[in-house]
Amino acid sequence: xxxxxxxxxxxxxxxxxxxxxxxxxxxxxxxxxxxxxxxxxxxxxxxxxxxxxxxxxxxxxxxxxxxxxxxxxxxxxxxxxxxxxxxxxxxxxxxxxxxxxxxxxxxxxxxxxxxxxxxxxxxxxxxxxxxxxxxxxxxxxxxxxxxxxxxxxxxxxxxxxxxxxxxxxxxxxxxxxxxxxxxxxxxxxxxxxxxxxxxxxxxxxxxxxxxxxxxxxxxxxxxxxxxxxxxxxxxxxxxxxxxxxxxxxxxxxxxxxxxxxxxxxxxxxxxxxxxxxxxxxxxxxxxxxxxxxxxxxxxxxxxxxxxxxxxxxxxxxxxxxxxxxxxxxxxxxxxxxxxxxxxxxxxxxxxxxxxxxxxxxxxxxxxxxxxxxxxxxxxxxxxxxxxxxxxxxxxxxxxxxxxxxxxxxxxxxxxxxxxxxxxxxxxxxxxxxxxxxxxxxxxxxxxxxxxxxxxxxxxxxxx
Amino acid sequence: xxxxxxxxxxxxxxxxxxxxxxxxxxxxxxxxxxxxxxxxxxxxxxxxxxxxxxxxxxxxxxxxxxxxxxxxxxxxxxxxxxxxxxxxxxxxxxxxxxxx
Numbered sequence: 001x002x003x004x005x006x007x008x009x010x011x012x013x014x015x016x017x018x019x020x021x022x023x024x025x026x027x028x029x030x031x032x033x034x035x036x037x038x039x040x041x042x043x044x045x046x047x048x049x050x051x052x053x054x055x056x057x058x059x060x061x062x063x064x065x066x067x068x069x070x071x072x073x074x075x076x077x078x079x080x081x082x083x084x085x086x087x088x089x090x091x092x093x094x095x096x097x098x099x100x101x102x103x104x105x106x107x108x109x110x111x112x113x114x115x116x117x118x119x120x121x122x123x124x125x126x127x128x129x130x131x132x133x134x135x136x137x138x139x140x141x142x143x144x145x146x147x148x149x150x151x152x153x154x155x156x157x158x159x160x161x162x163x164x165x166x167x168x169x170x171x172x173x174x175x176x177x178x179x180x181x182x183x184x185x186x187x188x189x190x191x192x193x194x195x196x197x198x199x200x201x202x203x204x205x206x207x208x209x210x211x212x213x214x215x216x217x218x219x220x221x222x223x224x225x226x227x228x229x230x231x232x233x234x235x236x237x238x239x240x241x242x243x244x245x246x247x248x249x250x251x252x253x254x255x256x257x258x259x260x261x262x263x264x265x266x267x268x269x270x271x272x273x274x275x276x277x278x279x280x281x282x283x284x285x286x287x288x289x290x291x292x293x294x295x296x297x298x299x300x301x302x303x304x305x306x307x308x309x310x311x312x313x314x315x316x317x318x319x320x321x322x323x324x325x326x327x328x329x330x331x332x333x334x335x336x337x338x339x340x341x342x343x344x345x346x347x348x349x350x351x352x353x354x355x356x357x358x359x360x361x362x363x364x365x366x367x368x369x370x371x372x373x374x375x376x377x378x379x380x381x382x383x384x385x386x387x388x389x390x391x392x393x394x395x396x397x398x399x400x401x402x403x404x405x406x407x408x409x410x411x412x413x414x415x416x417x418x419x420x421x422x423x424x425x426x427x428x429x430x431x432x433x434x435x436x437x438x439x440x441x442x443x444x445x446x447x448x449x450x451x452x453x454x455x456x457x458x459x460x461x462x463x
Numbered sequence: 464x465x466x467x468x469x470x471x472x473x474x475x476x477x478x479x480x481x482x483x484x485x486x487x488x489x490x491x492x493x494x495x496x497x498x499x500x501x502x503x504x505x506x507x508x509x510x511x512x513x514x515x516x517x518x519x520x521x522x523x524x525x526x527x528x529x530x531x532x533x534x535x536x537x538x539x540x541x542x543x544x545x546x547x548x549x550x551x552x553x554x555x556x557x558x559x560x561x562x563x
Contacts, residue, residue: 080532080538080539081531081532082531172518173518174518213524213526213528214528214530214531219518220524279507281503282503282504282507284500285500285501285502285503285504286501286504288497288500288501289501289504296478300478300479303479304551305550305551310551313551314551314552315551319479321551322479323479323480323481324481326478326479326480326481327480327481327482328481330480335480335482335486335490336490336493336494336497338478338480339471339474339475339478339480339482339490339494340494340497340498342474342477342478343466343470343474343494343498346473346474346477353501356504356505356507356509357501357504358509358512359507359509359510359512360504360507360509362509362512363507363509363512366512397496398493398496398497399496399497399500415518439518440518
């Protein structure tokens with residue numbers, strides 16, 4: 001049996017064990033598809049991802065597996081093309097293991113808003129894996145695959161990475177092509193990567209990065225280089241600690257983990273500097289105007305005529321068909337955001353909400369620009385205010401759910417790259433620390449992340 | 464400021480979403496809660512803001528390349544007849560039971 005065939009069979013066994021255990025990380029996969037990829041004559045043996053299995057979030061288009069965005073409205077739809085990111089990882093020799101569960105169209109923070117049902121956290125089956133890329137995070141955390149693709153509009157890679165104890169990277173806006181990533185909030189959306197360690201997530205990012213003529217917002221840059229070895233010293237590195245991320249609402253275990261990680265950064269020789277990102281508290285309200293506004297436009301295309309599900313066949317008029325299809329095809333969170341987005345864009349409210357939020361977004365971006373212009377190489381914060389919360393805990397209060405993204409959505413609004421890595425555990429639950437870099441500063445946060453990862457003890461209890 | 468039932472029905476019509484009475488009642492409560500929360504942006508002075516970094520809105524070189532869907536529609540169309548996509552038959556086009 002070839003190495004690739006053996007890897008395909010091993011991956012299939014691990015996924016089957018994971019799913020039989022009730023994780024529900026995958027929404028579509030098959031051993032036959034894995035073996036067919038392994039046997040394909042075009043498989044490159046020496047690619048940058050040879051020997052790796054990569055799971056793909058279900059809002060990223062692929063030709064082998066269906067793309068439902070975990071929504072009933074895309075039932076029965078099959079993408080006629082594959083995303084640039086997926087094509088690149090296949091070209092680099094990776095096996096695509098299958099499609100992973102997520103919140104419908106990426107709208108959620110817990111992977112509970114999936115038409116396929118929720119994913120559970122591999123560290124505690126009573127808790128959520130985070131979201132929206134919770135299936136990808138759980139697939140990597142469980143060991144079923146070595147890497148995964150997720151997507152971020154407001155922290156949907158870093159937040160589940162923190163909750164599941166793996167590494168997640170959100171690149172600079174435009175670093176990775178959005179071609180084939182189903183649109184949610186186009187000015188915010190980016191494909192991100194998961195890995196068991198910083199090196200793995202960074203290596204996957206390097207493969208999928210670089211200019212793409214199919215995406216008008218792709219940065220005109222060569223692909224990122226693969227990560228180097230972990231540095232043993234951070235002497236000469238200035239790391240900003242923004243006071244706004246350490247205030248009211250920060251869980252005691254997360255605070256203890258951050259203190260411990262900051263001590264390790266100092267021990268590595270880094271200079272820790274108190275900084276201010278003054279407009280951080282406006283990030284969640286800004287995000288929940290901008291993202292739903294863009295979503296209400298992007299999701300208008302699902303009308304029962306062009307894609308997937310159709311309800312009201314033979315309806316008296318075309319609008320009745322639209323309304324019946326969309327009313328029954330979208331789940332509760334997507335409906336809520338479409339209506340919220342429609343509201344803030346409607347006549348009489350546009351300036352008060354959307355116009356205001358655009359101004360706030362510039363303020364948030366300006367905070368980061370000022371901090372990095374002052375000689376700070378990266379900012380270090382908690383990824384989330386708390387460890388993973390319980391299944392169902394935040395379902396009845398959308399604002400409580402949204403606040404779990406309070407530390408991550410700033411980077412999406414500013415367009416800057418950010419990385420979450422495990423910094424320890426509290427009563428067995430993983431804790432995440434976040435490194436945020438300047439525009440196109442992926443190499444810097446990856447370098448610092450590798451150094452910290454080597455000494456922080458990401459699997460140790462912090463108190 | 465509370466979102467009213469009439470506003471819910473209005474934006475649901477704009478968004479082409481069927482919303483029944485039970486769902487509308489829940490949406491009134493939830494959208495009111497969310498809009499009360501985002502209203503804190505009112506305290507922020509957003510005058511004289513400018514894009515901090517042009518890379519947040521990059522634009523690629525305008526080059527024409529072959530599209531990955533540049534192949535016969537029958538290869539990916541769900542239903543085709545005489546070279547055309549088949550879509551649902553409708554009683555009439557336009558109109559609708561509720562104009563926004």
